[in-house]
Amino acid sequence: MPTLPYGTRLGLAAAIGSLLLLGGAYYFQYVVGLAPCDMCLWQRYPHMLAILFGLLTIPLLVEPKVALVFALAAIIALFATAGIGVFHAGVEQHWWQGPQACSGRVPAGLSPEELKNWLMGARMVRCDEIPWKMWNISMAGWNAILSGTLAIVLTMSVLNHVREEKK
Numbered sequence: 001m002p003t004l005p006y007g008t009r010l011g012l013a014a015a016i017g018s019l020l021l022l023g024g025a026y027y028f029q030y031v032v033g034l035a036p037c038d039m040c041l042w043q044r045y046p047h048m049l050a051i052l053f054g055l056l057t058i059p060l061l062v063e064p065k066v067a068l069v070f071a072l073a074a075i076i077a078l079f080a081t082a083g084i085g086v087f088h089a090g091v092e093q094h095w096w097q098g099p100q101a102c103s104g105r106v107p108a109g110l111s112p113e114e115l116k117n118w119l120m121g122a123r124m125v126r127c128d129e130i131p132w133k134m135w136n137i138s139m140a141g142w143n144a145i146l147s148g149t150l151a152i153v154l155t156m157s158v159l160n161h162v163r164e165e166k167k
Helices: 006-032 038-056 065-094 111-119 139-167
Strands: none
Touching: 006 065, 006 139, 038 065, 038 139, 065 111, 065 139
């Protein structure tokens, strides 16, 4: 059986990892019933890009260098979602302040009418609360750990591949 070119294997690894992590997020949303906050949604977009870029490596089997570029873009998307996950986990732990729109902090200096409008438009799901955790790590934390680890492993693979190509 012929093996896939390196860029395609790399892209598929990124796509499958992101598909599993995104699937987990949708499982918690639609099966468990945990509504996502804004920052939870932000973490999903890079996963969608990683899946798209990773899958684009399949029709590029005959163009392995172009496939590798898309695979690298998928890895960058994994690093992006990991970074957002770190930021979100920090907001949940109150290490730093998150966006006002989803952290439940009322802006100062509002008139009564502005306060009413702000409260009526405020999201009910707060970014600075942890609705679920395993081993004392929130979903945002797990996304950061798993996405970051996958991105690092794939990056190390690329570095090894480049070293081997130079020989």
